Amino acid sequence: xxxxxxxxxxxxxxxxxxxxxxxxxxxxxxxxxxxxxxxxxxxxxxxxxxxxxxxxxxxxxxxxxxxxxxxxxxxxxxxxxxxxxxxxxxxxxxxxxxxxxxxxxxxxxxxxxxxxxxxxxxxxxxxxxxxxxxxxxxxxxxxxxxxxxxxxxxxxxxxxxxxxxxxxxxxxxxxxxxxxxxxxxxxxx
Amino acid sequence: xxxxxxxxxxxxxxxxxxxxxxxxxxxxxxxxxxxxxxxxxxxxxxxxxxxxxxxxxxxxxxxxxxxxxxxxxxxxxxxxxxxxxxxxxxxxxxxxxxxxxxxxxxxxxxxxxxxxxxxxxxxxxxxxxxxxxxxxxxxxxxxxxxxxxxxxxxxxxxxxxxxxx
Numbered sequence: 551x552x553x554x555x556x557x558x559x560x561x562x563x564x565x566x567x568x569x570x571x572x573x574x575x576x577x578x579x580x581x582x583x584x585x586x587x588x589x590x591x592x593x594x595x596x597x598x599x600x601x602x603x604x605x606x607x608x609x610x611x612x613x614x615x616x617x618x619x620x621x622x623x624x625x626x627x628x629x630x631x632x633x634x635x636x637x638x639x640x641x642x643x644x645x646x647x648x649x650x651x652x653x654x655x656x657x658x659x660x661x662x663x664x665x666x667x668x669x670x671x672x673x674x675x676x677x678x679x680x681x682x683x684x685x686x687x688x689x690x691x692x693x694x695x696x697x698x699x700x701x702x703x704x705x706x707x708x709x710x711x712x713x714x715x716x717x718x719x720x721x722x723x724x725x726x727x728x729x730x731x732x733x734x735x736x737x738x739x
Numbered sequence: 740x741x742x743x744x745x746x747x748x749x750x751x752x753x754x755x756x757x758x759x760x761x762x763x764x765x766x767x768x769x770x771x772x773x774x775x776x777x778x779x780x781x782x783x784x785x786x787x788x789x790x791x792x793x794x795x796x797x798x799x800x801x802x803x804x805x806x807x808x809x810x811x812x813x814x815x816x817x818x819x820x821x822x823x824x825x826x827x828x829x830x831x832x833x834x835x836x837x838x839x840x841x842x843x844x845x846x847x848x849x850x851x852x853x854x855x856x857x858x859x860x861x862x863x864x865x866x867x868x869x870x871x872x873x874x875x876x877x878x879x880x881x882x883x884x885x886x887x888x889x890x891x892x893x894x895x896x897x898x899x900x901x902x903x904x
Contacts, residue, residue: 560787560788560789561784561787561788562788562809563788563805563806563807563808563809563810563813564809564813565788566784566787566788566790566810567809567810567811567812567813567814567817568813568814568816568817569780569784570781570784570810570814570817571813571814571815571816571817571818571820571821572817572821573777573781574817574818574821574822575818575821575822575824575825576777577774577777578821578822578825578832578838579825579830579832579833579838580773580774580777580832580833581766581770581773581774581832581833581834582832582836582838582839583774584750584840584841585818586750587866587867587868587871588750588866588867588892589748589750589751590867591867591888591889591891591892592748592751592892592896593751594889594892595889595892595893595896599893601893601897603893603896603897605895605896605897605899606893606896608751613751614768614771615771615774616750616774618771618772618774618775618778619774619775619777619778619781620778620868620871621775621778621871622774622775622776622777622778622779622780622781622782623778623779623781623782623785623868623871623872623875624778624782624871624872624874624875625775625778625779625782625875626778626779626780626781626782626783626784626785626786626872626875627782627783627785627786627791627871627872627873627874627875627876628782628875628876629779629782629783630782630783630785630786630787630875630876631786631875631876631877634783634786634787635786640789640792640794642794642798643798643801643803643804645801645803646794646797646798646801646803649801650797658794660876660878661786661789661791661792661793661794661873661876661878662792662793662864662873662876662878662881663793663794666793667793667878667880667881668880669879669880671880672880672883679862680862680863681863681880681881681883681884681887682883682884682887683862683887684859684862684863684884684887685859685863685870685883685884685885685886685887685888685890685891686859686887686888686890686891686894687855687856687858687859687862687891688856688859688860688863688865688866688867688870688884688888688891689859689867689887689888689889689890689891689892689893689895690852690855690856690859690891690892690894690895691852691853691854691855691856691857691858691859691891692852692856692866692867692888692892693748693852693891693892693895693896694848694851694852694855694856694895694902695848695849695851695852695853695855695856696747696748696750696843696846696848696849696852697748697750698856698866698867698868699811699860699866699867699868700866700867700868701750702849702853703811703815704811704814704815704818705818706843707815707818707819708815708818708819708821708822709822709840710819711842711843712845713843713844713845713846713849714843714849716845716849716850716853717849717850717852717853718853719853720849720850720852720853720854720856720857721853721856721857721860722857723853723854723857724853724854724855724856724857724858724860724861725796725799725800725857725858725860725861726800726857726861727854727857727858728800728857728858728860728861728862729796729797729800729801729861730800730801732858733861733862736862
């Protein structure tokens with residue numbers, strides 16, 4: 551195996567998981583920052599359109615580190631895609647592949663199904679629900695819960711906070727119900 | 740800032756009244772570059788381990804692959820061990836400050852909000868971090884999903900006091 555092949559291979563969970571876990575001490579040691587990504591949405595609201603909403607009346611500049619962090623995530627994804635991308639199609643489970651074929655989702659070369667996520671699909675009911683309603687639920691739900699996978703599941707559980715365990719269980723219950731019971735109807739639209 | 744309901748948002752440290760010894764240091768903007776760099780490394784992991792893939796999230800919620808459970812589980816274990824070491828050896832920040840851990844209080848939002856986020860996570864195949872990363876991979880239409888997530892956060896802020904917490 552040559553270097554190019556080695557660098558382009560997907561990373562297994564036991565490499566990626568521990569590296570993500572190390573983000574927790576990295577942010578703490580660099581400046582006492584609690585790992586959490588969804589609050590970036592709140593800071594964007596506070597910075598751009600706070601209105602008269604008390605929830606957005608605070609000094610968002612004090613939390614600007616979080617916006618630098620998410621800008622980094624976007625840049626990192628650009629770098630990984632341009633320089634380290636895997637040229638092979640994504641390997642997905644045969645059961646999932648068979649199920650998705652039933653909804654006309656047959657292509658899985660990239661990380662996202664291009665037959666579901668594309669600009670013209672925004673004009674279809676299926677696309678509107680997946681991209682617009684789905685995004686809305688992510689933004690509304692994470693702030694209502696006070697955190698997301700990073701803030702509750704990783705940071706909260708790392709500091710042994712039981713409310714984060716409840717939140718994480720609810721994330722998973724919501725995901726299981728949606729993926730298995732509701733999403734099939736949405737994808738059939 | 741006057742809040743009629745107690746703080747439920749433990750990611751926003753400057754609002755957290757419990758954090759009495761939170762950082763009093765003020766830094767120029769370029770001190771934030773270090774968080775940009777951590778973010779870049781994080782974004783690379785997201786893409787290389789396919790964590791931002793809609794397909795991987797579908798496999799997770801259908802119990803068709805161990806990958807995401809391995810990623811999240813090992814991340815939590817390493818996070819726990821790191822926090823334990825920081826407490827045990829009283830490790831300070833690079834500015835010499837004591838590291839503080841905000842205490843999260845329970846409120847019903849963690850249940851209702853958690854379920855709603857779970858729905859959104861399974862539909863979009865992305866939690867908030869991956870939304871930014873998916874745009875970076877060239878899936879430009881995810882900008883719409885991101886804007887919708889920001890709108891969702893805004894609407895939550897608007898109706899917050901009428902919701903059960």
